[in-house]
Amino acid sequence: MPKEGVKGLGDVAMAYNNAFTLTPYVDEIINRALLYLNAGYPIHLKGPAGTGKTVLAMYIAKLIGKPTTMIFGNEAVETSDMIGSDFGYTKRVVEDNYIHSVHKIMEDYEQKWIDGRIINACEKGYVLIYDEFTRSRPETNNILLSVLEEKVLELPINYYGSNKLLKIHPDFKIIFTSNPEEYTGVYKSQDALVDRFITLELDFPDQNSEVNIAVANSGLSLDKAVNLVSIVRSFREINRSKFLVSLRDSIKLCKIIKTANINIAYDNDVFRKVCIDVLTSGISVQKTNIDRTKIKEELNTIIKVVLMEHK
Incomplete structure (x- = not known):
């Protein structure tokens, strides 16, 4: 049985978010990514959780126009899961x-x-997305060293094909994604592997991009999304070093407000509590000694200031 970390998605490019928003910030990253991939170099999308790395990788794969397969990294993934x-x-x-x-x-x-995912992708020239590859053990990822450098895949001695070295198809491309190394459950990547790809550092998008993404994924009107994203971004800036407030939080907040038709007003107790619930969820999953009362007071102040500024 395959491990949970390796999943067959068929043409996984069709699984990308249909509301994917192509903003100038995203477009610039995509252009550089395609430049490197077309030159024969793997790319590595690295950044905090919630910056859209996975959906961006899927979108890039879709633009390449080849069948795509995907591996989800975690500690349970073994070499046999990837090769076969x-x-x-x-x-x-x-x-x-x-x-x-x-x-x-x-x-x-x-x-x-x-056959495992890597054999199929390497042999047939597919696009391989290795999502959160640093959650897999470094020794598991060693199999990729010869794939990226010598363009061959060494097969185990019990492989029943005619060759023990599989030549990599010239159309084969690989996209890595990862979270920063300080995240829980993330291993430090081997220098030898990092030396073989080009890393694109991702951060949270600019204000306009984040608003457009939130609108596209929630259906909320632009004027209301501007208010909500401004609240999220202000709260993120204050607490960036303490806990995660991601792009997903902007989407969550806009979608909930849209679905429940909640009035965006400081004197609306339900609205303020929804903001607190959504934007402080990251505290409970991270080991921090944060004063929750103080955090809620800060958020209430931000809500009041932002809504006054956008009247």
């Missing part, structure tokens, strides 16, 4: 009754091999 492994046996039974008085039965067992 033995998987059960095939039984063959031959009955010989050519001579009427002699009845022979011959049984033969042959071990079956199941």
Whole structure:
């Protein structure tokens, strides 16, 4: 059975967010990414959680126009999950009754091999997205070193193909994504692997881009989204070093306000509590000694100031 970290999505490019918003900030990153990929270099999208790395990788893969496969990194992923492994046996039974008085039965067992994601992508020239690859153990990722440098994939001794070295298809491309190394559950990537790709550092988009993304993913009107995104960004700036307030929070907040038709007003107790619930969720999943009462007071002040400024 494949590990949970490796999933078959078929043409995963079709899974990208249909409301993907192409802003100048995103377009500039995409142009550089395609420049490097077309020159034959893998790319690495690195940045905080919630900056849109995965959906951006899917969108870039879609632009390339090749079938795409995906690996989700985690500690359970092993080399055999990516390359392939033995998987059960095939039984063959031959009955010989050519001579009427002699009845022979011959049984033969042959071990079956199941190709992994990397073999298929490398052999057929697919795009491979390795999402959050630094959540996999470094020794698991060592298999990629020869793929990226010598353009061959070394196959295990129990592989039942005709060759033990698989030549990489010239159209094969790989996109890595990762969170910063200080995140829980993230391993430090090997220098040898980092040296083989080009890293694009992602951060949260500019105000206009974040508003457009929130509108596209929530359906909220532009004027209301401006208010909400301004609240999120102001709160993010104050608490950036303490806990995560991501682009996802802007989308969540806009979508909830739109769906529930909540009035955006400082004197609306429901609105203020929704803002607090959404924007302080990151505190509970991170080990911090944060004064929650103080944080809520700061957020209430931000809400009041922003709504007054945008009257």
